[in-house]
Amino acid sequence: MTPHDWYVDNRLAFATRMLERKEESLFANHLSRCEECRTAVAQLERDLTWLPMGAAPVPLRPGLTHDLMQGVLRRGRTRWWQWITALAAAAALVVALAVWTETRREIGSLRSALEARQGRLRATEDSLSAILGAERVLQETVRGPGYEGGFLLFYDQDTQRWNVVVHDLPPARAGEAYRLWFVTDRGLLPGPELRANGQRPTFLTLSATGPTGDFVGAVLTVGPAGAPSDRPHGVELARLKF
């Protein structure tokens, strides 16, 4: 007896659903692979099509036809509404996901902005603290088209250094830079270039005395970046003298 013989012997039992549950499952799996058994089972089902009518008919109770109709049509409509409900749920999920993503992005953006502002606040507090404790403070307003900034020079007694602050100035145009010049008893000496971004104050700390003599003031200019620094050039924006 081959393994296939078992299926041959049980075709009728499968077609009439007399197999145990596990056997039925086994046979169904076999059918998906065996054309011969599939054909034989289909033939058995055809031959026995009307056997269920061996059971006597039961007359329909009054109203059963209506009940069955309503039940069938209601379920049909329910299925339709189920589709709509499922689609609506899917759409709501997509919208919720989009809102969640956008909210997270916005929260991230706000957090970055808050951190930037906190940084500026801390820097301003530091500047204010230094300025309040400074022995000498010089400042001048710098005005231009669409902005009003400031150029600040003060002396810190504790560190015995001069501090330079430039604030609220827009970034220099392309190819230009802000530059600090030192006023000494021997004339103007070039200082470093300053980068302003309009957002944060720019700080510079200088020793009270330089190799070329005492400072008596400072000048802020804007002009070509990288230009020779042996003599003042560009436009003078502010001048402070002690």
Next chain:
Amino acid sequence: MPAARSDFNPPPPHGIPTGRAGTPALSATQALSLHARLVARDERALAELIEVIAPWLLGMAQALLSDPDEAEEVVQEAFTIVWTRIGQVPDEPRGLLAWALRTTRNRAIDRLRSRKRRDRKAAHVAANGMEGEPVAEAAEPNEAGTPGWHVHQTVHAALEALPQEQQVVVWLAYFQGLTRTQIADRLGIPIGTVKTRLRLAFDKLRLVLAPLKDWIV
């Protein structure tokens, strides 16, 4: 196999003519037309199908489940399947009705097995014994008006022609939903004997029923 009758006699469904001797009948053409109208979502066609075939589906479901309410639920499920999957039903005269019968029987057996009613039912049968003859009682005059009654008579005659011991196993297996093992336990005979009786019985039934192409004239 008692078949309770009520005084309620639904009027002949729309479109189904009255055949010989007042027997409602459905020709092959009309069966195909019914199928086509169901495909077209004609609710009147659904009502006609229910009127014609529901008594048979209900009879089979009640025989399997022994519970009228549950049988109605199964029939409801079967009609819902027919209505929603009509596109899968073979477009041939016997296709629709055969599909409905098979679907109902399968649903009833699924329900029977899933709820493990079989054991309770077997216990009930064991306690009360077989109720009457395994084969349905002879046709009564007032049932001749039921569409398909002549097919029932043919099937009934084929079952009745079987030896008594084969009638019993066919009844228990096909109309009570018992497995071969349960039949052997129930009758106290070897399972090999059950298989042999079933094989012999179904060979005879196939010979008689296979030529019965349509349950409708």
